Amino acid sequence: MKQISGKTSSPFRRVLFATKCSADYEGALQATFNFCQKNKASLRILHVSKTNASPRGGSNASTDQSAALILRQMKERAIGLGLSCTSQLETGDPAEKILQAIEEYQADLLILGTSELRGSKRGAFGPTAEEVMRASSCPIMTVGPVAAGLIPQQAFDGPVVFATDFHSRTRHAVQTAVCYCKGLDLQLHCLHVLPRSLQSSHDNTLPEILTSALKHLVATSPVAIEKLVCRVTYGSEISNSVVDYSRQQGASSIFLGVRRDSIFSLDDPLPIVFRIITEAPCPVVTILCDAEADPESTSHPAPPKSAVPPSFLQ
Numbered sequence: 001m002k003q004i005s006g007k008t009s010s011p012f013r014r015v016l017f018a019t020k021c022s023a024d025y026e027g028a029l030q031a032t033f034n035f036c037q038k039n040k041a042s043l044r045i046l047h048v049s050k051t052n053a054s055p056r057g058g059s060n061a062s063t064d065q066s067a068a069l070i071l072r073q074m075k076e077r078a079i080g081l082g083l084s085c086t087s088q089l090e091t092g093d094p095a096e097k098i099l100q101a102i103e104e105y106q107a108d109l110l111i112l113g114t115s116e117l118r119g120s121k122r123g124a125f126g127p128t129a130e131e132v133m134r135a136s137s138c139p140i141m142t143v144g145p146v147a148a149g150l151i152p153q154q155a156f157d158g159p160v161v162f163a164t165d166f167h168s169r170t171r172h173a174v175q176t177a178v179c180y181c182k183g184l185d186l187q188l189h190c191l192h193v194l195p196r197s198l199q200s201s202h203d204n205t206l207p208e209i210l211t212s213a214l215k216h217l218v219a220t221s222p223v224a225i226e227k228l229v230c231r232v233t234y235g236s237e238i239s240n241s242v243v244d245y246s247r248q249q250g251a252s253s254i255f256l257g258v259r260r261d262s263i264f265s266l267d268d269p270l271p272i273v274f275r276i277i278t279e280a281p282c283p284v285v286t287i288l289c290d291a292e293a294d295p296e297s298t299s300h301p302a303p304p305k306s307a308v309p310p311s312f313l314q
Contacts, residue, residue: 002260008041010183012139012298016107018046018098018132021070021275027148028113029074031283034156035083035111035141037092038184042084044105045074046093064089095131102138109285110136113143127202133288134260139176141285144277158252158282159187159229161240166192166215173257173287178221178256185277187227190214192243202297207232239275254284261290 017023017032036043047067058141071087078085082099090097102110109149112129133140164170174190181188185232192210214230258273277284 001054007064010041010257011179012039012109013024013041014106014108015041015043015252016046016092016098016101016105016109016110017037017043018101019023019074019113021047021067024148025070026110026115027151028143029077030151031113031141031143031285032111033078034151035283036072036078036083037081041108043078043086043099044107045071045078045085046090046098046101047064047088048090048092048097049070050092050094052186052203054142055224064091066095094128098128098132099135102136107138109139109141110280111141111143111283113148114145121122128205133286139217139285139287142277142284143283144280146278147280147282147284150281153225156252157186158250159189159227160253160255161189161246161249161251162255162257163191163193163276164214164257166217167257167259169259169289170257170287171201171220174217174286175221175223177224177255178218178225182223185227186252187224187229188218189229189231189245190211191242191245193235194232196234197235235274239272239279243279243281249258251282253282254280257289258284260288261276 007106012035015032015036019027019028035041047070048062049067068089071089075085075087088101090101091212102108108303110132110133114129125173154231155262160177160181162174164174177188180186194206195212198206210232213228214232215228218225218228218230231245233241233246242254245251254276256276275286277286
């Protein structure tokens with residue numbers, strides 16, 4: 001994970017968009033264009049053709065030619081919008097080539113699109129996305145099927161929702177969200193979801209403690225932000241609560257700090273982060289957090305362990 005400086009410009013200045021060049025790419029492509037325009041970011045568009053020889057020993061040349069044409073059209077559209085854009089056509093293992101492109105391009109953000117619907121089996125985004133998310137050195141923005149259909153009507157000056165479970169490994173992710181909102185002058189909503197079973201209590205002590213903890217969490221960022229809302233809500237299912245809140249607020253994006261070692265847990269056929277991505281009305285940025293990431297955990301108080309459900313974003 002790249003270090004976030006104290007500057008207030010967007011942390012995302014070099015964007016890599018990996019596309020299958022399939023018929024359903026338009027929503028993710030438009031979201032990429034909008035994002036790069038808002039962040040004044042340069043763009044590289046990447047397509048990887050799998051090495052797949054035909055029974056006669058030849059390659060699928062027509063598919064490669066079609067992908068090359070689509071890439072050229074995408075690049076021309078980007079340049080027509082005033083973006084600095086390059087395109088790249090590769091052949092080989094998609095995950096390997098995407099990870100290689102992230103390093104070579106020094107990308108600050110990878111953008112992926114998915115057409116998978118909720119209810120899909122584990123590995124909703126396929127083995128390529130899983131492998132990339134396990135190893136990517138930069139955050140990943142995913143444009144899910146709902147978001148892709150809403151991109152033309154989306155208000156890109158809407159607030160950013162940062163949903164957190166206060167896990168120590170994911171606390172540094174808020175720094176990216178703060179810097180992004182500060183650079184684009186967007187409002188940041190820090191959100192924590194409590195189980196519905198606790199809502200019947202008339203004691204407001206727990207929500208007050210957690211709201212204070214959210215404010216302390218934001219204070220860990222080296223950049224101060226004025227447009228801040230800290231909110232504790234209740235829900236039977238965390239993913240639904242995050243999505244519903246984002247829809248109600250007209251969010252332009254959702255940011256999640258995600259533990260890399262738990263995102264593909266075998267205990268859950270469809271992890272919470274995937275449910276949020278597939279249902280969200282806006283793109284979802286996942287900031288991948290490694291085991292050693294535990295910055296300033298002793299300098300800023302966290303909520304009592306008993307107050308935080310242990311399975312959020314796992």
